[in-house]
Amino acid sequence: MYSPKIDEALIPILYHTARGRGLPMTRLVDRLLIDGLMREQLPQLAQEAFSEYLSFRAQEQDLTPYQSQ
Secondary structure, three states: OOOOOOOHHHHHHHHHHHHHOOOOHHHHHHHHHHHHHHHOOOOOHHHOOOOOOOOHHHHOOOOOOOOOO
């Protein structure tokens, strides 16, 4: 599966933000992506996949959108 590379300049920002919130960096990135996708007008296939993802993941963990503090 395709795994896009995160811009190197964003890594320290993500690292320090996650550390400040007591989260793993991957969880912060997931929350930011989920929040961003919720704000987008997604094509039908993407919307269906996203809805399935949210249903599946909600059973496993808290996926509340990212909230700045």
